[in-house]
Amino acid sequence: MRVLIYGAGQLARMMALSAVPMGIEVQAVDVGSETVVDPISKLPAGMSLSQAIEEADVLSVEFEHVPEHLLEQAHVSGKLKPGIEAILTGADRVREKRLLERLGIANCAHRIVTDVEQLEEAVAALGERLILKASRDGYDGYGQWRLAQAADLAGLKTALAELDLNKVPLVVEQMADFSRELSLVGVRDAKGRCQFYPLAENLHYQGQLHVSLAPAPGITEALTTQAQQAFTALATELDYVGVLAVEFFQVDDRLLVNEIAPRVHNSGHWSMQGADTSQFENHIRAICGLPLGCTAALRPSAMINIIGCKEFSQQLLSIPECHLHWYGKSVRKKRKMGHINVSAESYAALGARLEKLSGYLPMEHFPKLVAEAQRLQSL
Template identity: 40%
Template sequence: MSERRQPVLGILGGGQLARMLALAAAPLGGKTLVVDSSADACAGQVAPLVVADWTDYAALEAFAAQVDVVTFDFENVPAETAHWLAERVAVYPAPQALAVAQDRLAEKTLFRECGLPTPAFMTVDTREQLDQALATVGVPAILKTRRLGYDGKGQFRLTRQADADAAWAALGAQASKHGLILEAFVPFERELSVIAVRGRDGEFRIWPLTRNWHVDGVLSMSLAPAPDIEQLQRRASELARTLAERLDYVGVFALELFVKDGELLGNEMAPRVHNSGHWTIEGAYTSQFENHVRAVLGLPLGDTGARGLSAMLNWIGELPEPTAVLKTSDAHWHDYGKQARPGRKVGHATVCAADAVALAERLDALAAALTRQAQVQPTLDVLHS
């Protein structure tokens, strides 16, 4: 009997998402090969790592010859690199989806074409256009780079017209390189995200909606399934499916949403596994990482249902002492193997429970042990309401 060949998944980018993809691929019999420009990329601790720049086509040629399919760890891989690789090996999601998600103007235009409302927005390429956009969009508003911004980077919030000079001083140099966009500030009631997956055969599945809290533009905590969102769950599923089919998408993606007056507004799309979906590792029947691997390798998708309630806490800058987490019932610790650095995502923990009462008790005790009551208080308020 011939030996079954293990498929090889190539991953562009070597951060914690690639690390968790590699860990998810192994039980499925898949091997992984990671490309990153940094020799200390944390995915290299669990999978073979090729150190190369995105324009090192000789190295990428050798990489493509060793893998069966290529996917992404993050969306700032140049679309040109993705297109170049797609001529040599299967790339999922397709470079088209990557290109749309890299440009906030293209992204929000697509949202509207798919029936997903967005905050008002206008492109800004000059100082004069910023004044024109402010006159139309109004204040408060947020000036953003159209490309390369994430986790609150590349943004400037304007609370009054007089902030225009400071905003231009902060971001104006990016206008000629990547373009800028002015977006109306949304006084939202809740932040939600939908994590969805689409297979090569068009099969589509969605995890329960996740409620998120951010601090300084970086995800601090997620709660899933988000409470009291039955109608929004259906609407989010419809919108995510429409986007996935429009892009002929393969793999997992995240759609970040605002809730305003009971309606969904589109914020951003991430063409990859997502921070707000980390709870699925222990809290869902099939994690976002396993289902992404299944999708891009052409395997059947797994059940996306939740096992109960889950709360995910991000560790930013440095890891706390793990003892309190590990002593907590049904709590799970994830160390990304990164050096501590201000603003850097270095790990997370997920606490699971069968119901809101048990989850609140575990989080309350954990927050007290970690002296992080402020971080989990919004979630506790929701669980106790």
């Protein structure tokens, strides 16, 4: 069986590596050049995109920001999983908000803004603490602005005045007073059967994920139910096949959907060592029509992103149940260079291992690690 993945980054690479033991061949598309490549070596595969589509049994994506003409070509083949509507929804916050509202899924109060003058109305309706998000092409904190008080509105309007908000509207959200950020990674097959990984707790810095912890501590049955119900409603409406991630804000005992990602997700990387079947293998299984693998967590695990640096001691591998996943990229500020997965038999033991890990890393690039290590040791 052959799978063609749109996008040739680390997610395609990790899907390919998970597919090899199952005898499944994976190719990738560099969507910038429209070149078919090997997802691991990045070398050209020596065939046209049309030929690769014809020879593939199934097509999928590693990220939602695939040029729409390529998505249309994939959709016409009848082989694209998840479907085009799910991918377009994940790429457009306006589509996403409309879907959440249509399904009655709790999310942050918001307004869609297509002209800076509408910001006055948004403040009147939502209050003066707002987060403004570009509806397309924003990620890892890019394409976002914050309003802390109404007095700053004039300056914000000036900063936004040159944007074409008719082309790319803003989603203006009421800033939620949340206690933490959680995500649910799940998988759905073509027959509608869903399986769920445990909720993960996510720690962000400057809008970018730095640490994920799974299973998240202190999760009640009610929170799990809310998360799984939201996932199921979304996946059913989109006739979804594959891995889907849903990010939440926890406000007291209630979950508000922040955003959805129609693909394998950074907050699910812990599953490579911390779960019976990784998110990458389960995505391949789902889109290829194979039985889904068990999503149970084997032990508490943490995923630590390596961001914007490559200088660290590989002696970190001396820590028990510590695994390095390096992506082989050139260094750039805020670029995800790789990640580290660490597991242990208890949260306290995991915290001790994370504290030891900090001794091998340049801590200016890992601002959330030490505090999280100390917190876990106190649980």
